[in-house]
Amino acid sequence: MFDIIGKRRWFFLISALVTIPGLFFILLTPLTGGKEGLQFTIDYTGGTTWQIKFADPNVTADQVATVFRENDLQAIVVRQGNGFMDIKTEAIGLLAPLPTATPVPTVAASGSASAGESASPSVTSSTPPPSASVGPSASPAPSISTAPSPSAAPSPSASPVASGSAAPSGSAGPSASASPSAPAGNTQLPTDGKGGEMVKALEAKLGKIAEQASLTTIGPVVSSDLINQALILILVGSLGILLWITYRFQDVKFGVTALVALVHDVIVVVGIFAILGSLFRIEIDALFVTAMLTVIGFSVHDTIVVFDRVRENRARHAGEPFAEIVNHSILQTFARSIMTSFTVV
Numbered sequence: 404m405f406d407i408i409g410k411r412r413w414f415f416l417i418s419a420l421v422t423i424p425g426l427f428f429i430l431l432t433p434l435t436g437g438k439e440g441l442q443f444t445i446d447y448t449g450g451t452t453w454q455i456k457f458a459d460p461n462v463t464a465d466q467v468a469t470v471f472r473e474n475d476l477q478a479i480v481v482r483q484g485n486g487f488m489d490i491k492t493e494a495i496g497l498l499a500p501l502p503t504a505t506p507v508p509t510v511a512a513s514g515s516a517s518a519g520e521s522a523s524p525s526v527t528s529s530t531p532p533p534s535a536s537v538g539p540s541a542s543p544a545p546s547i548s549t550a551p552s553p554s555a556a557p558s559p560s561a562s563p564v565a566s567g568s569a570a571p572s573g574s575a576g577p578s579a580s581a582s583p584s585a586p587a588g589n590t591q592l593p594t595d596g597k598g599g600e601m602v603k604a605l606e607a608k609l610g611k612i613a614e615q616a617s618l619t620t621i622g623p624v625v626s627s628d629l630i631n632q633a634l635i636l637i638l639v640g641s642l643g644i645l646l647w648i649t650y651r652f653q654d655v656k657f658g659v660t661a662l663v664a665l666v667h668d669v670i671v672v673v674g675i676f677a678i679l680g681s682l683f684r685i686e687i688d689a690l691f692v693t694a695m696l697t698v699i700g701f702s703v704h705d706t707i708v709v710f711d712r713v714r715e716n717r718a719r720h721a722g723e724p725f726a727e728i729v730n731h732s733i734l735q736t737f738a739r740s741i742m743t744s745f746t747v748v
Contacts, residue, residue: 408730422667425674428681438479441673442680444688445491447630449623453490454616455592455605460486462609470608474601481684487616489684494620495597589618625689633692637699641665644703652710661706668702669695701744709736 407414432440437448445452464480467488471478478492592615593599606612641662649658672695679685712732720728 404730405734406730407733408726418667418671422670422674425670425677428677429670429674431681432677439681440677442479442684442686444686445619445621446624446689449621450491450493451495451598451618451620453492453618454483454487455490455612456485456487456614456616457605457610458613459610462488464488466609467605470605471601474604476601479684487614494622495601590615593618625692648707648710652714657710661703661710664706665699665702668698672698697747701747705736705740705743708739709733712736 428440430440434440437443464482467490468478468480471480471490471492476492476495478490480491481489483489592602592612594602598618602612644665645658645662647658648661649655652658676685676687676691680687709732712735713729716728716731716735717725720731
């Protein structure tokens with residue numbers, strides 16, 4: 404039988420090699436103002452992410468960050484392998500919403516409205532009704548109908564429709580032209596506002612910007628209030644776990660141990676992302692919260708399963724050392740824990 408408890412010091416050492424550096428890099432996050440440690444996406448912080456490539460391949464990330472500082476903007480700049488500069492900075496201006504064209508009621512060739520209005524049956528008329536002319540460029544010819552038409556749409560035998568300036572749908576009103584929308588992927592460099600100023604400043608210092616991959620400016624989706632509420636709920640939930648497990652197993656050590664295991668698992672995951680954020684600028688987004696809730700749920704659930712087996716084995720193996728009872732319990736639940744975790748993955 405494999406003695407897990409007898410080798411617990413080795414497992415404690417492996418855990419310490421992950422948790423201690425992880426805690427160090429987690430603490431670096433507030434101490435360095437977010438430059439090191441956990442890297443949050445703009446889901447948490449709000450701001451602008453900008454990906455650009457300079458014509459000069461020798462431009463460095465430090466040079467780009469220096470230009471931002473000279474313009475009173477703090478920016479985190481990372482040079483990607485494809486030559487693009489990944490820039491994260493404070494919001495440099497939201498795009499104004501594009502104006503939308505005001506819908507114009509369309510008028511059928513026979514003079515009856517077709518813009519969602521209920522039109523009366525058309526009548527024989529040799530002159531166009533006054534409402535047929537709704538724009539200076541629309542001059543529909545009069546329609547001659549020999550029989551009333553039950554629908555508002557023009558019949559196939561209608562006379563020629565309005566002149567070429569009318570809308571293709573038969574609308575007599577002039578078609579409104581909306582402002583051109585931003586290109587897909589937002590690949591057009593900004594020309595006004597703070598963004599336009601930064602384009603001019605960067606090109607003046609570092610040369611022409613050859614390409615823009617994306618430019619996104621948003622407010623914080625995950626607000627500080629939501630984060631504070633989540634932390635309060637975690638503390639309340641941890642207290643509830645402590646009290647419930649202590650009550651169920653009639654031993655406060657079980658409750659405290661479950662809580663320590665929970666905190667350990669959280670520190671391992673968050674610490675690894677803090678290390679990856681410092682070394683490789685890997686960011687965490689709003690879905691990271693979902694992942695952590697999954698980790699917390701599985702940690703508590705698996706701990707309770709082991710505890711329950713320990714309680715059974717204390718009666719089944721009465722008289723054996725407690726360390727051996729725990730070792731039996733871990734080995735009996737080991738396969739279940741692995742299969743459950745891999746099933747989720």
